[in-house]
Amino acid sequence: MLERIQKIISRAGIASRRKAEELMLSGAVTVNGRVVRELGSKADSERDHIKVSGKLINPKQPKAYLMLNKPREVVTTLSDPMGRVTVKDLLRGVRIRVYPVGRLDYDSEGLLLLTNDGDLVQTMLHPSFEVPKTYEVKVKGILTDEEIRTLSKGVVLSDGRTLPCQVRKIEKMEKNSWLEMTIHEGRNRQIRRMLETLDHPVLKLNRIRMGRLDLGALPIGKYRYLTAPEIKSLKGLVQKAERTRAATKMSRAVGA
Numbered sequence: 001m002l003e004r005i006q007k008i009i010s011r012a013g014i015a016s017r018r019k020a021e022e023l024m025l026s027g028a029v030t031v032n033g034r035v036v037r038e039l040g041s042k043a044d045s046e047r048d049h050i051k052v053s054g055k056l057i058n059p060k061q062p063k064a065y066l067m068l069n070k071p072r073e074v075v076t077t078l079s080d081p082m083g084r085v086t087v088k089d090l091l092r093g094v095r096i097r098v099y100p101v102g103r104l105d106y107d108s109e110g111l112l113l114l115t116n117d118g119d120l121v122q123t124m125l126h127p128s129f130e131v132p133k134t135y136e137v138k139v140k141g142i143l144t145d146e147e148i149r150t151l152s153k154g155v156v157l158s159d160g161r162t163l164p165c166q167v168r169k170i171e172k173m174e175k176n177s178w179l180e181m182t183i184h185e186g187r188n189r190q191i192r193r194m195l196e197t198l199d200h201p202v203l204k205l206n207r208i209r210m211g212r213l214d215l216g217a218l219p220i221g222k223y224r225y226l227t228a229p230e231i232k233s234l235k236g237l238v239q240k241a242e243r244t245r246a247a248t249k250m251s252r253a254v255g256a
Contacts, residue, residue: 001045002042002043002044003044004039004040004042005029005031005036005042005043006020006021006039007020008043008045008050008057009023009029009050009057009118010118010119010121010122011045011116011117011118012045012057012058012061013061013097013098013099013118014052014057014097015052015099016099016121016122016125017118017121017122018122018125020052023052023053024036024037024038024039024041025037025039028052029051029052030050030051031043031048031049031050032048033049061096061097061116062096063115063116063117064094064096064098064115064116064117064225065114065115065117065225065226065230065234066091066094066098066113066114066115066223066224066225066226067111067112067113067114067213067223067224067226068087068090068091068111068113068114068223069109069112069215069218069220069222069223070087070090070104070110070112071109071220071221072106072107072108073085073106073107074086074087074089074090074106075087075106076100076102076105076106076112077100084106087114090222090223091114091223094223097116098114098115098116099114099115099116099121100112100113101113101114101115101121101124101125102124102125102186105189105192105205107205108206108207109206109220110135110206110207110208111207111208111209111210111214111215112207113213114223119238120234120235120238123237123238123241123242124237124238129237129241130163130184130185131184131210131211131237132182132183132184132209132210132211133183133184133207133209133210134180134208135181135182135183135191135205135206135207136170136178136179136180136204136205136206137178137179137180137181137191137195137204137205137206138176138178138202138203138204138205139176139177139178139200139201139202140176140200140201140202140203141175141176141177141199141200142172142175142176142177143169143177143179143198143200147198147200148167148179150198151165151167151181151194151195151198152164152165152166152167155194155197155198157187157190157193157194157197158193159187162183162185162187162194163183163184165181165182165184166180166182167180168180176203182209191205192205211233211234213230213233
């Protein structure tokens, strides 16, 4: 069956679909010995020999879904030109190539999802896919109730106003505060930037939930495979998002 080449590469666990497109444009992808740069090009994974950077891909790898408790000072990539520790270094024993779904900052820790399911990654990283993400945040200073309300309603950042979110105090210390924040966006360093607008810089940031995935008691630096119910819940979110996008597209077509 003919499919877009970037989709085949993504399904094989080589890279996300967006990264696969970058590889194609750079000339790193060949089909039956011929360099393919056109993003609309298709191939048959059963018959064609598809190589990425000279290596033959295997699109029939079994799907793998992992949860990692990322420590601070670990890069959310599979390689780093600066030689820093990456999440790949923490996945000893995982023989199937998986890649991160989204990012956690270098100075942040907590729940990170990794998989070779390209369709899942593509959907979860789509701007319209508003999966809730919950963080425990230690901030400098004591936030007032008014500041909590301001955060909850959304604040103006350089890239626009943030969506409403859920914020609650979970611990008050002499000079600092612990908050629990749930956001529905994936902007770069969003929580840190939100709190900086109120002059309460983040001292520690730990992601504890993504959708129905809960970090629980997983030790820092360790990983585990997702359970069948957890995988089912993720795929359910993906199917819901796809139905929503299809309905929106149809509605626009009717109104055009």
